[in-house]
Amino acid sequence: MKQKVEPLPAVGWRELVALPELGLTAIPAKIDTGARTSSLHGTILERFERDGEAYVRFAVDYARQHVRQVCEAVHVDWRGITSSNGETQRRMIIKTPIRIGDVEFRAEISLADRSDMKFPMLIGRSALRRHFLVDSGHSWLQTPGREVAVGHKP
Template sequence: MELLSGFHSAVMASHEQNPVVEPLTSKTPSGRGRTEGNSMHELVMIGWREWVGIPELEGEPLLAKMDTGAWSNTLHASDIEVIESDLETQVRFRLSEDGEWVDRPLSDWRRVRDTGGHETMRPVIRTTLEIAGMDYDIEVCLKDRSLMRHRFILGRKFLREHFCIHPGRQCIHPNERTLPRIVLQI
């Protein structure tokens, strides 16, 4: 038992210094193959919450929750309007109640079931996400999450292709691009 405990400590110490997980095998324990092709690259270890940036929306960095219970990514948006024209359909929204209006092309509509079992159709936009020092092109559902604790959630459809989530840690990858700016007044 002592040997096993020492091995566990060595593995945990190794992961603390290098939060990258070994490449996944092409088969799951059940013998079924992976569906998204994530078996050929390494997954980056991230915490259950991380500071992220969405530069195209020109907002402050957001503290995003990694939500493996959710399938899709959802960003808080208020006053959501869909504006149709001959050229393209746009979504207009605010990231905060007193924030500037943001206009983005509508990418799709997504049927989403919430934790209460209610289904709604949500507008989807495409944007760039900065997380763990890398940029990703992602789809994001827009929904008023003002009553929720986390204004931005990343769902398992995106997470499973790129990351392994450490449930006991948060903000593993802070960097200058995604840390909130603190202004000191003297």
């Protein structure tokens, strides 16, 4: 007997995402199946311990709006991440819920300096697995009011 499989929703090559536990909404993100790990532009401010758990306090800068959002998250790991230029960097990894459209799930995210990138966030294939199919020919498929997203750059 075959089990009925529900079709996965599609994302375009760029989407607006939210990180609700960090208080971040409408982050323009590039969907990148060539990257294993997701990445968020963040400046590490402080590492500390709370209730025996390692935490990190970091800042996400929205340059266009002249706003700095300070966030705290559980620090789960350090990993060597190979960037698009082939360089391996040791990056801090956090795990937090991410929401794309109506789908919310926990994902591991590396904190990196993405200030010279067009998108402050990159969503890698590990986060997409079992949640979305990627339609690289479209944008903003999970973004309500898609016209708002065009040209949006923090």
